[in-house]
Amino acid sequence: MSDLPGYPNRRGFLKTSAASVALAGIAARAEAQADTVPPLDEYWPEYLDAAEWAFVMAACARLIPSEGDGPGAIEARVPVFIDRQLADYYGRADIWYMEGPHDPTAPPEFGWQTPLTPAELYRQAIPAFNAWCERTHGAAFPDLDPQAQDEALTALDEGETDLAPELSPFFTTLLNNTKEGYFADPIHGGNHGMQAWVYIGFPGARAAYREWAGRHNVQYPLGPVSISGERA
Amino acid sequence: MARQEAKKDVVIVGLGWTGAIAGIELAQEGLEIVALERGRDQATVPEFKYPDQIDELTWGVRLKNMQHPRRQTVTVRRNGDETALPLRALGSFLPADGVGGAGTHWNGLNWRPQPEEMRLLSHIRENWGDEIIPEGMSLGDYPVTYDELEPFFTRFEQVAGISGQAGNLNGQIQPGGNPFEGWRSTDYPMPPMPTTWDSHKFREAALAMGLHPFPAPAGIASTSYVNPYGMQMGPCNLCGFCERYGCYQYSKSSPQTAILDALKRHPNFSYRTHAEVLRVELAPDGRTATGVTYFDEEAQEEVFQPADIVILAAYQLNNVHLMMVSGLAEIYDPATDQGVLGKNYGYQMNGGATLFFRDEHFNPFVGHGSNGMCIDDYGMNRNDYGALGFIGGAYWRSGLTNGQPIRSMPLPSGTPSWGAGWKAGVGEWYGHAMSIGSHGSNMSYRANHLDLDPTYTDRHGRPLMRMTFDWQENDLRMNQYMKARVEEVAASMNPDIMQSSFKGPGARYDVRPYQTTHNTGGHIMSASPNEGVVNRYSQMWGQHNVFAMGAGNFVQNTQYNPTGLLGGLAYWTVDAIRSQYLSNPRPLV
Numbered sequence: 001m002s003d004l005p006g007y008p009n010r011r012g013f014l015k016t017s018a019a020s021v022a023l024a025g026i027a028a029r030a031e032a033q034a035d036t037v038p039p040l041d042e043y044w045p046e047y048l049d050a051a052e053w054a055f056v057m058a059a060c061a062r063l064i065p066s067e068g069d070g071p072g073a074i075e076a077r078v079p080v081f082i083d084r085q086l087a088d089y090y091g092r093a094d095i096w097y098m099e100g101p102h103d104p105t106a107p108p109e110f111g112w113q114t115p116l117t118p119a120e121l122y123r124q125a126i127p128a129f130n131a132w133c134e135r136t137h138g139a140a141f142p143d144l145d146p147q148a149q150d151e152a153l154t155a156l157d158e159g160e161t162d163l164a165p166e167l168s169p170f171f172t173t174l175l176n177n178t179k180e181g182y183f184a185d186p187i188h189g190g191n192h193g194m195q196a197w198v199y200i201g202f203p204g205a206r207a208a209y210r211e212w213a214g215r216h217n218v219q220y221p222l223g224p225v226s227i228s229g230e231r232a
Numbered sequence: 233m234a235r236q237e238a239k240k241d242v243v244i245v246g247l248g249w250t251g252a253i254a255g256i257e258l259a260q261e262g263l264e265i266v267a268l269e270r271g272r273d274q275a276t277v278p279e280f281k282y283p284d285q286i287d288e289l290t291w292g293v294r295l296k297n298m299q300h301p302r303r304q305t306v307t308v309r310r311n312g313d314e315t316a317l318p319l320r321a322l323g324s325f326l327p328a329d330g331v332g333g334a335g336t337h338w339n340g341l342n343w344r345p346q347p348e349e350m351r352l353l354s355h356i357r358e359n360w361g362d363e364i365i366p367e368g369m370s371l372g373d374y375p376v377t378y379d380e381l382e383p384f385f386t387r388f389e390q391v392a393g394i395s396g397q398a399g400n401l402n403g404q405i406q407p408g409g410n411p412f413e414g415w416r417s418t419d420y421p422m423p424p425m426p427t428t429w430d431s432h433k434f435r436e437a438a439l440a441m442g443l444h445p446f447p448a449p450a451g452i453a454s455t456s457y458v459n460p461y462g463m464q465m466g467p468c469n470l471c472g473f474c475e476r477y478g479c480y481q482y483s484k485s486s487p488q489t490a491i492l493d494a495l496k497r498h499p500n501f502s503y504r505t506h507a508e509v510l511r512v513e514l515a516p517d518g519r520t521a522t523g524v525t526y527f528d529e530e531a532q533e534e535v536f537q538p539a540d541i542v543i544l545a546a547y548q549l550n551n552v553h554l555m556m557v558s559g560l561a562e563i564y565d566p567a568t569d570q571g572v573l574g575k576n577y578g579y580q581m582n583g584g585a586t587l588f589f590r591d592e593h594f595n596p597f598v599g600h601g602s603n604g605m606c607i608d609d610y611g612m613n614r615n616d617y618g619a620l621g622f623i624g625g626a627y628w629r630s631g632l633t634n635g636q637p638i639r640s641m642p643l644p645s646g647t648p649s650w651g652a653g654w655k656a657g658v659g660e661w662y663g664h665a666m667s668i669g670s671h672g673s674n675m676s677y678r679a680n681h682l683d684l685d686p687t688y689t690d691r692h693g694r695p696l697m698r699m700t701f702d703w704q705e706n707d708l709r710m711n712q713y714m715k716a717r718v719e720e721v722a723a724s725m726n727p728d729i730m731q732s733s734f735k736g737p738g739a740r741y742d743v744r745p746y747q748t749t750h751n752t753g754g755h756i757m758s759a760s761p762n763e764g765v766v767n768r769y770s771q772m773w774g775q776h777n778v779f780a781m782g783a784g785n786f787v788q789n790t791q792y793n794p795t796g797l798l799g800g801l802a803y804w805t806v807d808a809i810r811s812q813y814l815s816n817p818r819p820l821v
Contacts, residue, residue, distance in 0.1 A: 093320075207471035208471055
């Protein structure tokens with residue numbers, strides 16, 4: 001990559017002592033931020049109960065696994081994001097039209113037709129799916145081995161787990177929420193340390209690129225910033 | 233008993249683009265005006281300031297800037313045999329809420345219609361005859377011509393602050409512009425926005441194939457600009473948070489950047505927020521309106537606002553709904569073809585190709601809503617409908633508008649939707665894809681219409697409006713033609729992987745994926761009262777002191793984004809009120 005006017009070459013940036021001081025400052029801030037959040041096993045959920053939390057932890061770990069390049073959903077603290085979303089206006093469907101009558105058997109092209117809010121959907125679907133896992137795989141979802149978990153999630157995705165029609169949006173909702181928590185600004189509790197943005201190369205809330213329209217086929221060099229001012 | 237406010241000369245329902253235009257133009261006549269807006273007040277600062285809007289989850293995914301279905305929505309069915317169900321969460325289209333309306337969260341694509349689109353029925357008859365019009369298609373000519381509207385298109389472009397490159401200046405074709413556009417009396421107010429890598433590649437490919445690329449007409453400031461009202465815009469910094477967001481930069485054309493601060497300086501203009509209009513009140517003979525009744529959210533009570541002139545400037549769906557619940561015209565019945573209100577509901581038929589280049593960097597987060605190069609070689613006035621077997625056309629655009637990763641994550645087909653394969657896919661492909669989009673026409677049909685739902689009601693007890701809409705064979709054929717043409721151009725660019733997504737035979741309307749907020753028709757213009765709801769001046773046939781703004785006036789939709797046409801129609805309408813109506817209130821036709 002050629003040097004770009006107005007932008008530090010990353011390697012050169014790290015070499016200079018003044019910049020190293022600045023970088024140490026950034027690292028210290030990021031670390032301080034990390035210190036303020038409890039480890040996931042000490043997190044006290046706002047909405048989910050213990051069994052629901054165990055399920056969300058286990059499911060997220062398979063939907064975006066930790067192995068391979070890039071953070072997994074666990075490193076990104078996606079379960080925290082989901083818990084907070086379900087406790088908030090989204091979980092309550094505050095801004096959706098939820099009046100009856102409801103027809104949860106309607107074709108999927110009609111969109112959300114279950115009478116349940118997203119929070120209620122998790123509350124009812126998790127025990128139903130765990131029960132299906134026990135019947136077919138001999139244990140609740142969190143207690144299955146990763147291969148069996150993937151098989152169970154595949155069955156859930158393909159609508160083969162005998163869930164009631166009211167619960168039919170569950171897999172899609174869970175998967176969408178997991179990806180949202182992976183890529184949303186960390187202010188919402190997931191994408192911890194902006195790891196998912198660093199992984200794909202999205203600069204987050206920088207939101208100022210005027211000189212970049214004309215820089216054709218040149219990779220943007222700067223890492224992300226977040227709404228609350230973190231840098232990575 | 234409703235509370236009653238002091239009488240005004242004019243009451244405006246909705247303070248978006250058209251409400252703001254009506255307000256500022258009529259304020260210059262010295263009239264006492266009040267605008268009623270059901271949503272919150274919104275200004276660039278504080279509501280849209282950095283970094284609050286740079287939050288994909290809140291605004292882009294959860295849609296908190298939009299109309300909340302809890303407050304207002306529609307029911308949807310694909311045909312008369314289905315039971316309509318409520319649109320419980322927004323998806324396919326995104327009406328706005330709050331001051332500025334959809335003008336705050338649009339992409340900024342500002343097109344004029346083609347002259348041929350304004351007289352489509354005549355264009356077809358003159359070239360191919362009535363026999364090519366399929367059974368059930370409901371076409372008409374607009375009762376106003378492109379030539380009549382041209383000064384008003386120009387006026388809207390100057391107020392809104394549009395960046396672009398003219399292709400036809402007073403009949404002279406200009407290099408680098410759209411050679412197939414209607415004539416324009418002056419160039420755009422600002423030069424075009426710069427060209428990103430993806431649009432540069434598309435431009436080169438299009439030129440090599442003998443096509444005619446030109447920069448997209450953008451409601452995005454390419455430079456600093458002062459409009460005729462003295463409002464200032466600052467050059468866009470390509471922040472990549474345009475559609476679904478308020479602009480933090482004073483760069484996107486909106487009522488906020490173009491009109492509202494100038495409007496608020498008029499002492500004879502005022503506006504009330506959290507004031508949701510429930511119905512238009514009629515005089516005993518039904519021939520005029522006496523004002524509107526609205527729900528005051530703060531006081532939790534109904535308020536009657538008397539006025540001499542009522543201007544309906546809500547979103548298209550909400551304008552039509554308000555007319556229906558107020559009994560302003562007879563609701564259309566497709567079985568008998570009788571009635572006019574709710575007729576010719578139109579939408580848009582789109583498709584696109586995604587091109588993956590493993591070793592190239594597109595930096596998709598560097599963008600704006602109107603980014604890109606376009607072609608109009610396969611547009612409405614270029615296509616031989618008789619030979620092609622469909623009535624329609626499309627413009628294409630290639631230009632990345634954002635790289636927000638929750639929603640803008642194109643992956644090669646076959647990539648798993650979750651698991652290790654998905655994670656590897658997002659790491660491998662983010663930033664290495666571009667697209668070519670086809671934005672096409674959707675004709676009007678007897679079958680696609682709006683009426684009132686028999687089951688579902690809103691929080692005020694009013695019936696929800698019911699949308700009956702499905703894709704029709706003519707438009708799906710158009711889309712498949714565009715697919716073949718797009719794939720030719722895409723293949724010539726030699727991507728590592730290419731895939732396309734165009735609805736084809738048998739496609740059904742799906743309310744879930746976002747398509748466009750280009751809902752049109754329902755209170756269409758017409759040359760006579762038995763064909764439409766408003767006359768050529770957007771004046772209600774039934775009540776001469778009620779004028780209706782917006783895309784509900786469209787006889788049928790055009791192939792373009794609707795804002796340029798509805799902005800021009802708004803200026804045309806207000807000019808008629810100022811020059812013809814105020815001195816002698818009466819039916820103008």
